[in-house]
Amino acid sequence: MFKKFRLLGLAAALVLVIALAACGGGGSEEGSDSGSDGDSGSSDGGDSGSSVELGESELTIPYVAWAGAIARTPLVKQVLEEVGYTVETSQVEAGAMWSSVANDDASFMTASWLPATHQSYWEQYQDDVEAIGEFVAQAPLGMTVPSYMDVNAIEDLKGNEELGEAVDWTITGIDPGAGVMQSTEEAIETYGLENWELSSSSEGAMLSALQTAIENEEPIIVPGWKPHWKFAEMDLKMLEDPEEVYGGDGDRIEAVAHTSFKEDSPAAYEVVQRITEDYDTELENELLVAINDGAEPADAASQFLEDNPDLLEKWTEGLGE
Template structure:
């Protein structure tokens, strides 16, 4: 009798263990798996579940800031985020060719207008993420006698007939080169460099109160640090007000629906972007500056992540 009782108890214990393991073994391989009662499993509570997403950007201070902020939000949702800096054309081609997943760095309608027209049929336009952007030629405000691009001719000797630009092939440099023709600035040149080299040259000139003209755009931290002004552009070579848009590859909505939703809902102001840009320009690592901003602006971040499933 005693032996039979122990056999029955042993069999019951084994059966209970099997049932427990079966209850814990169910899982779902979807982007955000849920248990059968609708609650999230502890092991699959992360939305991205480690899936990789690559964002590309042009190496401008504004796009470094925005891309790192969006990247941090996606990282916090559980994605394996890769951020890649490319030149303008390569950035657009990477999205159109589905070599990268998205970007929040499309300046329209003028700066990247040609690139948009060349690639628009091969990508998905999610619309603007920032309004009130602008490009043009910029001088320190102490250059009181120069107010329009045409006035540059009066400063030809002082400026050495040189406009300090950024990377060759960028939209603002192309517009600056066109401005030389539109305003008959013969003998002038746009000296290309990098965004960092341009702002360094600007800072050195301002510290010495020397004349300088640079290619400029808003948002940019230099407008928070220095007293600057845009030169009026009556020929509208640089166009009017611009906006920055988000572009993603075809198929992203089906492959990573939650990441697509975040990118679609991402939207902020020039002041918010410039806060991050200024931190980076003051020496903060872009990842650290983005992480600090995201932590301090959870209310806005919650709008970007609204409806995540």
């Protein structure tokens, strides 16, 4: 009998221990989950954490051979490679840059100029693309001349026989698909510059002609935009544009991706967002000056990341597989 009661007591004690363990285990599990969520949320100071995976790991970034795009694209490429992506960059014209992203043949671009310069492309492709980060908040554009020229506004070109004959009534342009070229064609029409023509070439050819003209103190008119090293290296001015054909205070330079990019390559989407949070005109000018001083764009990007390890860590922390 005694033995029987003893066994019953042991059984009751065992049940009590199991019940207490279950309660304690449940509390411990909740605390563990809470801590895990806290770690995930604080791993990079943003919305993403170590759970952000690569997804589609082969990316293509199309870019146009404009100074800013040449500077920032290798930087973005190298940060993405740090996370684990394989990145191919492809130099194209502006129209192909937009269409390849809209068709999902390319992942994203680093050189959209909105709302003015690339307005026609946005209207054509807006259902298939989205802006995912801003590199430069204000990037003014306009007809640009050496400061020694006696013209200050676009209207000053109208009927200006002396200047027209001196430059063969020609505005020296860049690649024909560029938005700034479309804006210049519109300016010619808006300001009634019937005698003037816009010649197309490339940014490199335009810059060479501009440098030669300045060395000889000759007149020249080109489409210009900021940020660009030419404004630091040469004494230039943009002509006043009261009709705001070139967009007034300036466009935003943004990263634009296909609408499926975030789902397809979530860590890459996060990388671009993090970079654009810190990227600004000052950062871009640092890259532009290094390139203009002779550095290859990829080397300028590598040197910047080497000199700014805190930014590289911030842009990559908690991302990848």
